Amino acid sequence: MSLTLIVNGKSHTLDVDPSTPLLYVLRNDLGLQGPRFGCGLGQCGACTVIVNGVATRSCIVPVSRVKSGITTLEGLAKDGKLHPLQQAWIDEQVPQCGFCQNGQIMAAKALLDKNPHPTDAEIREGMNNTLCRCMTYYRVQAAIKRAVKAVTA
Amino acid sequence: MTTFGEIPKRVEDVLSRRSLLKSAGLLVVSFSPSAFGQTPADPYPDVDYRQVDSWIVIHEDGSATFYVGKTDCGQGTGTSFRQIMSDELDVAYDKTACIMGSTDVTVDQGGSGGSTAMERDSWPMRRVAAEARRVLLKMGSERLGVPVDRLAVSEGVITVTGDSSRNVTYGQLIGGKRFNIALTGDNINATTGAAKVKPVQGLKNVGLSPQRYDIPPKVDGSLKWAVDVKLPGMVHARNVKPPVAGAKLVSIDESSVRGLPGFVKVVSKGNYVAVVCEREEQAIRAASSLKVKWEKPATAPFPSSENLFNYMREVKPTSSSKAIMVGDPEAAFAGAAKVIEADYDIPFQGHTAISPAHALADPSNGQMTIYSNDMKSYGMRRGVAEFLGIPREKVRVVWMEGPQGFGRTAADDAGCEAAYLAREIGRPVRVQWMRSEETAWDTKAPAFAVKMKGALDAAGNLVALDYNARAADYNHVGYNEADTVLIAQLMGIRRARPAEGSAAVPSEMYAVPHRRITTHVVSLPLVWETPLRTGNLRDPNGPQSTFASESFVDELAAAAKADPKEFRMKLLTSATADDSGFRRARSIACLKAAADAYGWDHRPSPKPRGTGEILTGRGMAYSFRGQTIAAEIAEVEVNVRTGHVWVKRLVCAHDCGLVINPESLRRTVECAMLHSLSRAIHEEVQFDNEKVTSTDWSSHPTLTHSDVPEKIDVILVNGDPNPNRPDLPPYGGGEAACKPMLAAVANAIYDATGVRLRRVPFRAPRVLAALKAAQV
Numbered sequence: 001m002s003l004t005l006i007v008n009g010k011s012h013t014l015d016v017d018p019s020t021p022l023l024y025v026l027r028n029d030l031g032l033q034g035p036r037f038g039c040g041l042g043q044c045g046a047c048t049v050i051v052n053g054v055a056t057r058s059c060i061v062p063v064s065r066v067k068s069g070i071t072t073l074e075g076l077a078k079d080g081k082l083h084p085l086q087q088a089w090i091d092e093q094v095p096q097c098g099f100c101q102n103g104q105i106m107a108a109k110a111l112l113d114k115n116p117h118p119t120d121a122e123i124r125e126g127m128n129n130t131l132c133r134c135m136t137y138y139r140v141q142a143a144i145k146r147a148v149k150a151v152t153a
Numbered sequence: 154m155t156t157f158g159e160i161p162k163r164v165e166d167v168l169s170r171r172s173l174l175k176s177a178g179l180l181v182v183s184f185s186p187s188a189f190g191q192t193p194a195d196p197y198p199d200v201d202y203r204q205v206d207s208w209i210v211i212h213e214d215g216s217a218t219f220y221v222g223k224t225d226c227g228q229g230t231g232t233s234f235r236q237i238m239s240d241e242l243d244v245a246y247d248k249t250a251c252i253m254g255s256t257d258v259t260v261d262q263g264g265s266g267g268s269t270a271m272e273r274d275s276w277p278m279r280r281v282a283a284e285a286r287r288v289l290l291k292m293g294s295e296r297l298g299v300p301v302d303r304l305a306v307s308e309g310v311i312t313v314t315g316d317s318s319r320n321v322t323y324g325q326l327i328g329g330k331r332f333n334i335a336l337t338g339d340n341i342n343a344t345t346g347a348a349k350v351k352p353v354q355g356l357k358n359v360g361l362s363p364q365r366y367d368i369p370p371k372v373d374g375s376l377k378w379a380v381d382v383k384l385p386g387m388v389h390a391r392n393v394k395p396p397v398a399g400a401k402l403v404s405i406d407e408s409s410v411r412g413l414p415g416f417v418k419v420v421s422k423g424n425y426v427a428v429v430c431e432r433e434e435q436a437i438r439a440a441s442s443l444k445v446k447w448e449k450p451a452t453a454p455f456p457s458s459e460n461l462f463n464y465m466r467e468v469k470p471t472s473s474s475k476a477i478m479v480g481d482p483e484a485a486f487a488g489a490a491k492v493i494e495a496d497y498d499i500p501f502q503g504h505t506a507i508s509p510a511h512a513l514a515d516p517s518n519g520q521m522t523i524y525s526n527d528m529k530s531y532g533m534r535r536g537v538a539e540f541l542g543i544p545r546e547k548v549r550v551v552w553m554e555g556p557q558g559f560g561r562t563a564a565d566d567a568g569c570e571a572a573y574l575a576r577e578i579g580r581p582v583r584v585q586w587m588r589s590e591e592t593a594w595d596t597k598a599p600a601f602a603v604k605m606k607g608a609l610d611a612a613g614n615l616v617a618l619d620y621n622a623r624a625a626d627y628n629h630v631g632y633n634e635a636d637t638v639l640i641a642q643l644m645g646i647r648r649a650r651p652a653e654g655s656a657a658v659p660s661e662m663y664a665v666p667h668r669r670i671t672t673h674v675v676s677l678p679l680v681w682e683t684p685l686r687t688g689n690l691r692d693p694n695g696p697q698s699t700f701a702s703e704s705f706v707d708e709l710a711a712a713a714k715a716d717p718k719e720f721r722m723k724l725l726t727s728a729t730a731d732d733s734g735f736r737r738a739r740s741i742a743c744l745k746a747a748a749d750a751y752g753w754d755h756r757p758s759p760k761p762r763g764t765g766e767i768l769t770g771r772g773m774a775y776s777f778r779g780q781t782i783a784a785e786i787a788e789v790e791v792n793v794r795t796g797h798v799w800v801k802r803l804v805c806a807h808d809c810g811l812v813i814n815p816e817s818l819r820r821t822v823e824c825a826m827l828h829s830l831s832r833a834i835h836e837e838v839q840f841d842n843e844k845v846t847s848t849d850w851s852s853h854p855t856l857t858h859s860d861v862p863e864k865i866d867v868i869l870v871n872g873d874p875n876p877n878r879p880d881l882p883p884y885g886g887g888e889a890a891c892k893p894m895l896a897a898v899a900n901a902i903y904d905a906t907g908v909r910l911r912r913v914p915f916r917a918p919r920v921l922a923a924l925k926a927a928q929v
Binding site (some may be wrong): 017020021024027028031032033034036037038039040041043044046072073074076077082086089090093094095096097098099100101102105120123124125127128129130131132133134135136137138139140141 | 226227228364365367368369371372373374375376377378380381383414432433434437505506507508509554555556557585587588816817820821823824827828830831849850851855856857858859860861862863865
């Protein structure tokens, strides 16, 4: 079946089984590397993309169900400048292996878009289902606070 | 093209290294003579570590690329290698790059493991860089016509002392050309040239914290990982694992998947089953649709996780160590004022990497190239060659970034699977496990049942200590071995003698006059093809044995009504002889540093019980791994209504000798502590009589954002008795901090509540039950 997806502002027409999870289309048909497979169950968040402002786990969403534009990690930088969260991630030296960090950054983006000045408790709550096996959580939370400050300044 | 200082973002950048270097004559590979005395045509011979050119290439612009046989599991070791090699070579850090762990372009340093990156493997790198500097200075001397002792070198520019107008750059001397300088050394770790390494005081980049070069491409999505590689004509495979441990395959109904879109083939041998399809989602669907008939084993493969510790205590061990004896413990116990005993239980805990096992194998041209995140890429190369029965020279492993596995990829399964399937299909095959397979079937840290016994004299001194551990570690899986990887086991391959396994002994420097240390290994009924395969999990066996030994020291301190820190201090300071690594002196320094940083209040545990729903307390534990010391303090809040434990604050005082990159090390230590905190409060592999029932992040929870302490302090200690000595060595930084955490948390819970938890993990229902039983 032919369908059209808008990803990071670009339109793509594809011929895929409509039940295919969005993740495989993004990774294997569109060559995007940000969203990654971690569990295929919507539990870990490594596959997170933003659809219509909502952090969405692309491993469990059939591609045919996506009606709005999709933003992936690759789409966060604007005009060659990293998103403040990405810059904060570098400044804070967050990642260990980095495999889950797509999910951490995208979940943080959705969180800050909704709530630009979260409390510590709101950060913990908002990020809670996004897992990191290297346990970089402490630095992830520090980087979110750093990004909030950078944007406010 | 990669700019220097950046990680190669695309696999093509890694691959092009080989052809570029080879065509420029810069890659040194050794050719072993064939039977007819001719050079064989095999394309991927071992890289010759006895040549400077195999380690260092200097380009015409004066920049340098370092080729090292290590892999980076996420601790930023590549950045540290660049720091220490650029220091020895005298090239600006910014003008260096580091290529790691691809078996056809980098020397075999074994990949990563055991936190040896700095402690062991940085030494040959330093010596080779120093040798390259020596050779360049000699060349500079000839070019400039002045003796070497009248030359200075800085950032790749050799200058005549006192006349900076007379200079020559490394790029001008050797850029794009070979050194052709042979090195000596019986093995790669002993590799050396004629030059000596610099004293610590001469290292400029060491001790600074340049940002990790691999982080920017990891946060902007530009880095290509092993999971991202795509090759023309590649297909996707998924496995079908036995539904019950030890089940035998009876039959496969291929018609159940033959009509599915994209179906390519079912591949099966013994109890190994895989389905191959054109697209990834098709392979997932086909693997879940394939009808396979299995026959359950006649006897249960293992006891359920609820009955595990009873089983482990009762079963006859497969092996027992000869007891390590100090003094006369029996007499000391008989004459003691007070004797206490305690049993500690630590369940199987999984590696559970954030991404399941994966690899892509390309069988083109009669060779086998594997794109993998295997931390021991060289071991995978050997394992795959042996598994397929082809010469090692026909196999190469291109190492790429992947999920940190804490030892999981030392016993990687996907590489052999992908290679086998690729050969069967004749096309590049990418295989990946599903989450349920990875969590249930990955390698496990062995369960431990430890019996401790200690004796105090009338003054509260510890006079005798007995440690007796049983570990369920029989048939411990090795490193990418062709007869222990899971596909080999499922195909019925058996080595004659399963690995004996081991149980750790306590790692502390306490002076106790009478001691006995005994360890045993026990086996579960099912030895092969079991999801309870044990492998090396970060600081193998350290957290288990230290949970028992350092919890028990706390129990002894409480029995002696002594402050837990002072009790430990007394045990450390009551000996006077120093060991070779000054572990005792450095242990004392770390305990002090941790207590100072925390603001330790000297008093016995438990503290007078508070009122209200939240009880707070602090606990300490200390240990060492190799020569690295870690002393940790945890402050907890225990909710007496729910049993929920929150570790609010953590302190670690850490001494690993020479620190290359302090900020990078701090993060590694933080994450190591949190990894062990996850093991302390969440992680347990559960199983019934047939199968592992921990299959995903819901049935096998790990640490989350909500669990994270409010504050973490990492204190980098240099407790060497001569801290400024010019030969101060670096020790391992990746694992020592894992060790004390389980005990530190248990000790803090005891301090808060007066209740001693001797069974890991401290999940809320278990804590609540213990509190209720003690009427807290």
